[in-house]
Amino acid sequence: MSKKLNLTLHVWRQKGPTAAGDFVKYPASGIDDHMSFLEMLDVVNEGLIEKGEDPIAFDHDCREGICGSCGVMINGMAHGPRKATTACQLHMRVFHDGDEIWIEPWRAAAFPIIKDLIVDRGSLDRIVQSGGYVSVRTGAARDANNIAIPKDDADLAMDAAQCIGCGACVAACPNASASLFTSAKIGHLALLPQGGPEREDRVRRMVLQHDAELFGSCTQHGECEAACPKQISINFIARMNADFIKTAVTANADLKQREGQ
């Protein structure tokens, strides 16, 4: 049995990056409680299109909770009220008939608004580009299990590798810091032997890029961990800090020199 919900939405509408924006009130009537949050927005958008109005722009792709596209603030919480759940996997049954729902884009200097609920998360991509990879010679595929990796390390690396880069950690952080994202991207490589050779340069480059993107600093509130749809632990931030501090005070090679700058 499904229930029908009648809701009032307050959606952030903003025509473009430099335009002024504000909340606009929309009724959402007859919403099936088995719908996902994005399906609910689809229904509202159909109504807007029928009326000849501009539909609400929101980012989405897989709708399976694995692509990281769909994050929005729902009632002041990144991805809404359910733990370990992306906005697309949030179902309307968590809301009650008559609820008012406030939908706002991520807010950070590093996440400029493109339109309505869509922000540019290119800053996260640039952090990964700065070092979130391993350099390998291409060629024939290696045998599986060619390099022995302890099970615990593999598990922990996978915990970090679950990061989908949705930006909820930044959105939820009182300081708009991307520490959890950066540390997850550093952590999943640092835990594996393949990530070993570039470990020092990687943490240094990625932290510098994080800062260059104008993200804030970590002050250990733990809001990122609570908001993360993949439940990535802030322990990865501690790991990143340990790696970075060690690199900063002990590294044996000068990066600038090596890069010939």
Add this chain to the structure above:
Amino acid sequence: MDRALTLRSTTVGTKAIMAVTGAVLFGFVVVHMLGNLQLWLGAQAMHDYAVSLRKIHGVLWIARAVLLASVLGHAWSAFTLVRRNAAARPVPYKHARRDQATNYAARTMPITGVVVALYIAYHIMHLTLGVGVAAHDPQNPYNNVVNGFSNPLIAVVYIVANVLLSAHLFHGGYAWFNSLGLSNPRYAGMKRAFAMGLAGLITLGNVALPVSVLAGAVKPTTETFCSPELGPCAGPGVEPGR
């Protein structure tokens, strides 16, 4: 040189500086509280304690220099990060972001930090320098403290400041582990308890002193002391070296 600069010019490095200086100040607060508890041992103990701090040549001034450097480093990193973090979200949420994990102590760190800094300035003027205290006697720290706390207004200032300090110490004592990357999952659950326990004990000790004076359990002494380490003695008729 490049490596060291990296520490000062990044969020992670600045936070590490904050954590190290904070740990030094945290350590000082523990020792300071334990020293102060000698108030309950009486005026002679307090006097001897003050003398002993000056007996080891240079140690007091080295300690003061380290503490001053720590305060400056702590304040610099706080100022840098608070400004940076404000700039990281120039447009605030119009529908307020709802906190799900943080606590009051963590949220108010900049405020409690400023209050504690002002309190330290007042505390040094009140008991170390004796600014505006007519009966201030460097030879008799016991009476300086007891006379000060006998004024309910001053006692309340100390109590309130120490409660705010405990909030600062709680979040600081918890966060410095992660800021320095000292994080082992085996001890993760103990960090909060460690910070809460230590902050609680420090505050209990510090608040107990003005409370015991206000309650009349600790009274001023009529004894007089004179030790050259503490400067010139109050008046004629006092034998040098007691």
